[in-house]
Every structure is written in C-alpha cells, then in structure tokens.
Amino acid sequence: MAFAIEFDGRRTLVTGAGQGVGRGIARSLARAGSTVVVNDVRPDRADAVVEEIRAEGGRAEAAIFDVTSFEEVLAATDRLGPFWALVNNAGNAGTERFALTPFVETDPTDWDRYFAINLYGVLNCTRGVLPGMIERQEGRIVTIVSDAGRRGEPYMSAYAAAKAGAAGFSRAVAREVGRYGITVNNVALGSMATPTDLFPEASEEMAERRARRLRDYVIRRFGTPEDVAGLVTYLASPLASWITGQTYPVNGGYTMGQ
Numbered sequence: 001m002a003f004a005i006e007f008d009g010r011r012t013l014v015t016g017a018g019q020g021v022g023r024g025i026a027r028s029l030a031r032a033g034s035t036v037v038v039n040d041v042r043p044d045r046a047d048a049v050v051e052e053i054r055a056e057g058g059r060a061e062a063a064i065f066d067v068t069s070f071e072e073v074l075a076a077t078d079r080l081g082p083f084w085a086l087v088n089n090a091g092n093a094g095t096e097r098f099a100l101t102p103f104v105e106t107d108p109t110d111w112d113r114y115f116a117i118n119l120y121g122v123l124n125c126t127r128g129v130l131p132g133m134i135e136r137q138e139g140r141i142v143t144i145v146s147d148a149g150r151r152g153e154p155y156m157s158a159y160a161a162a163k164a165g166a167a168g169f170s171r172a173v174a175r176e177v178g179r180y181g182i183t184v185n186n187v188a189l190g191s192m193a194t195p196t197d198l199f200p201e202a203s204e205e206m207a208e209r210r211a212r213r214l215r216d217y218v219i220r221r222f223g224t225p226e227d228v229a230g231l232v233t234y235l236a237s238p239l240a241s242w243i244t245g246q247t248y249p250v251n252g253g254y255t256m257g258q
Contacts, residue, residue: 005237007034009059012236013083014038015067015125016090018045020194021144023052024225025087028233030058037080039063039090067121077128085140085236086129088166092117093146093159100155111158118162119169126173130182139182140236143170144228145247147190151255163188167247174245183244185235190251193222218253 011034017026018040030036030053038053038060040046046062053060063080065072067090077083092113101110122143133139148156149163167186174184191213214220228250234240235248249255 005032005233005239007032007084007237009033009035010084010238011035011037011080011082012085012087013063013077013080013125013129014087014089015121016040017087018042018049021189021192021225021228022087022089023049024229025089025232026060027053027056027058028229029085029087029236030060031056032233032237034085034236035059035061037061037063037083039065039067039076041066067125068116070124070127073124073128077125077132081129082132082136083129084138085142086125087232087236088122088125088141088143090117090121091144091146091163093156102155103157106158111161114158114162115165118159119165122166122169126169126184130173130177133182134177134180137181139177139180140240141170141173141182141184142232142235143167143184143186144232145170145186145188147188147249147251147255150188150247150249170247171245178244181241183235183240185240185244186247187228187232187235188247188249188251189223189228190217190249190254191222192228193224216254217251221252223250223252 012029014022014026016022017038026036026038026049038046038049043064050060050062063076065076143166145167146163148160153160170184170186
C-alpha cells in the first residue's frame with residue numbers, strides 16, 4: 001500500500017508564511033493538494049510565496065493581516081474560510097534586537113512583543129477558525145512552538161514563556177474539541193537556518209556563538225524549513241485523525257525525551 005498525503009483541495013491557513021519555515025510549510029501543503037492561504041503582514045512576501053506555489057501548479061492566495069489583532073484575524077477568517085487546517089507559524093524570537101538579555105534587565109515593554117505574537121497570535125487565529133471547524137465536525141490545528149519553551153532557554157525567558165504557553169494552550173484546546181473530530185498538536189523547533197536565525201550577523205563574535213550553539217546539537221547543523229514541513233503537512237492532513245494534544249520536537253537532537 002502506497003503512503004500518500006492528499007488534501008483534495010482542503011483549505012489551509014498558514015500564518016507568517018511569507019518567509020522561512022512558514023514558506024516551506026505552505027509550499028509543502030500545496031504540493032500535497034491543499035489550497036493554501038498564505039498569511040503575512042507584508043504583501044510583497046505573501047504574494048511572492050503565492051506565485052511560487054502557483055508556478056509549481058499549486059493553489060494559493062494571499063491574506064494580509066496581523067495575527068496580533070483579534071479584529072483583523074476574525075475579519076480575515078470570516079472572509080477567507082472555512083478552513084480545514086490552521087498552521088500557527090507566525091512568531092517572534094526577538095531578532096530585531098539581537099542581545100540575549102538577562103531577565104532581570106527586562107521589563108514589560110520587552111515582554112509584550114513576545115506574548116503578542118507567540119501566544120496571543122495563536123489564541124486569536126485558533127479562535128478565528130474553531131467555530132467553523134466545530135460546525136463541520138472536522139479540522140486540524142498545528143502550532144509551531146520552540147525548544148526554548150520545552151528546555152528553558154537562558155536570556156530568552158519571555159520568549160520561552162510565550163512558546164510554552166502556546167503549547168499548553170494547544171493541549172487544553174485539544175481536550176475541548178476532540179469530540180468534534182478536531183486535532184490540535186504542536187511542533188517544537190530548535191535553531192533554524194532561516195531569515196529569523198538567532199545569529200544573523202557575519203561577525204567573528206556571531207560565528208563563535210553559532211559554533212558554540214551547534215555543539216549542543218547531535219546532528220551538527222541548524223534546521224531548515226524542509227526539515228519541518230513534512231511533519232507539519234502530515235499532522236495537518238486527513239491521515240492524522242488519531243493524534244492530538246502532542247508536541248513533536250524537530251530539533252536535531254537538541255533535546256531528547258522518552
């Protein structure tokens with residue numbers, strides 16, 4: 001028996017899909033037959049991914065909205081739905097300010113930006129798609145979280161807290177909506193070699209930081225979107241009907257568990 005993932009045109013919303021991991025997930029879902037709604041706050045990025053998908057023969061459309069705005073999310077999901085699946089990928093690891101800061105040197109103005117997108121963005125988008133999924137008695141939600149929230153990453157405490165909160169939220173919602181045929185799972189990432197890489201600058205100091213971090217990985221490289229996209233595509237597919245409330249690490253062996 002051949003193993004094949006087939007969405008048969010089912011619509012999937014992927015947030016933050018204009019670059020990096022989200023782009024890879026969106027393209028993988030389209031190749032599996034999903035009609036992908038590519039969300040980003042920047043039209044140029046979303047449009048570029050839509051064109052890539054269409055050039056490969058897939059189906060996609062852009063959706064420009066800010067996941068941190070509950071009103072924008074509800075308007076977009078009402079307008080563009082219904083959705084078979086939601087992939088909560090949009091996130092913020094703080095790369096606009098490189099410094100990894102001790103918690104004692106931070107304040108709520110620093111914390112807010114991490115919680116706004118990594119936690120409230122997940123709540124907003126999940127709230128936006130769930131009524132339709134419950135009405136149709138089917139659906140998939142996959143949230144991209146982080147090993148920072150599983151392991152506890154020093155100097156990234158607010159980010160770790162937000163990602164851990166998103167994972168806990170997913171488990172709670174999974175218990176609420178399983179009776180409706182809806183599954184809710186997490187995929188936890190290690191450091192990714194994407195435009196949101198923690199160490200983007202080509203200085204000698206940054207090269208040393210990258211080398212030190214790589215020593216924590218059993219597989220001595222950072223992750224790529226392709227490393228993530230296959231698992232997310234499976235969890236978002238009709239095949240994954242009896243998997244819910246779980247967190248799957250994709251991390252090159254950075255953390256391990258039994």
